Amino acid sequence: MTEEQVKKAIRDIPDFPSKGILFKDLTTAFKEPSCMKWFENELYKRYKDKGITKIVGIESRGFVVAPILGNRLNIGFVPMRKKGKLPAETVEISYSKEYGIDTIELHKDSLTTDDIILIHDDLLATGGTMIAACKLAKKFNVKKIYVNFLVELDFLDGRKGFDEDIEIDSLLHF
Numbered sequence: 001m002t003e004e005q006v007k008k009a010i011r012d013i014p015d016f017p018s019k020g021i022l023f024k025d026l027t028t029a030f031k032e033p034s035c036m037k038w039f040e041n042e043l044y045k046r047y048k049d050k051g052i053t054k055i056v057g058i059e060s061r062g063f064v065v066a067p068i069l070g071n072r073l074n075i076g077f078v079p080m081r082k083k084g085k086l087p088a089e090t091v092e093i094s095y096s097k098e099y100g101i102d103t104i105e106l107h108k109d110s111l112t113t114d115d116i117i118l119i120h121d122d123l124l125a126t127g128g129t130m131i132a133a134c135k136l137a138k139k140f141n142v143k144k145i146y147v148n149f150l151v152e153l154d155f156l157d158g159r160k161g162f163d164e165d166i167e168i169d170s171l172l173h174f
């Protein structure tokens with residue numbers, strides 16, 4: 001499987017969820033075992049020597065590949081979820097989206113000051129979600145934060161809002 005073949009397996013949906021947005025639909029790649037293997041192997045190569053202790057996936061499209069990498073690295077998976085979904089005590093952060101405010105949460109006992117974490121989501125657009133996710137993780141005073149996306153939309157320049165101490169990497173660029 002080549003990078004170009006995986007890119008071709010991602011389907012474009014014009015005007016979803018609203019007019020003017022070209023939605024990158026990864027479900028067409030997720031259903032191909034060869035694409036999933038490629039995601040797993042590429043991520044493993046990039047992160048195997050970083051000393052990562054936990055992988056945090058962002059609800060919900062970040063839940064697809066994050067646990068697969070967690071298993072390969074022999075580390076645990078931590079879900080970061082929309083407000084009201086996690087059952088135990090949580091720490092939360094709110095951030096503005098195009099329409100209104102969103103809140104995301106982590107369980108209070110999910111991360112410690114000894115953790116080196118990788119936060120994963122499927123796609124970097126404007127960066128709003130992941131920047132908030134990093135701020136939330138910083139409330140736990142973790143040792144280091146890596147950030148990863150399967151896809152980055154370069155023209156939106158989503159990287160510009162991140163703190164400099166955060167290492168960002170994307171497998172595919174459009």
Ligand code: AMP
Pocket residue numbers: 021022023024025061121122123124125126127128129130158
């Ligand atoms: P953002 O906070 O703008 O970086 O948006 C990131 C989140 O919205 C990710 O979790 C993506 O799943 C989703 N998203 C935003 N724009 C797109 C797009 N053009 N295609 C697919 N997913 C998108």
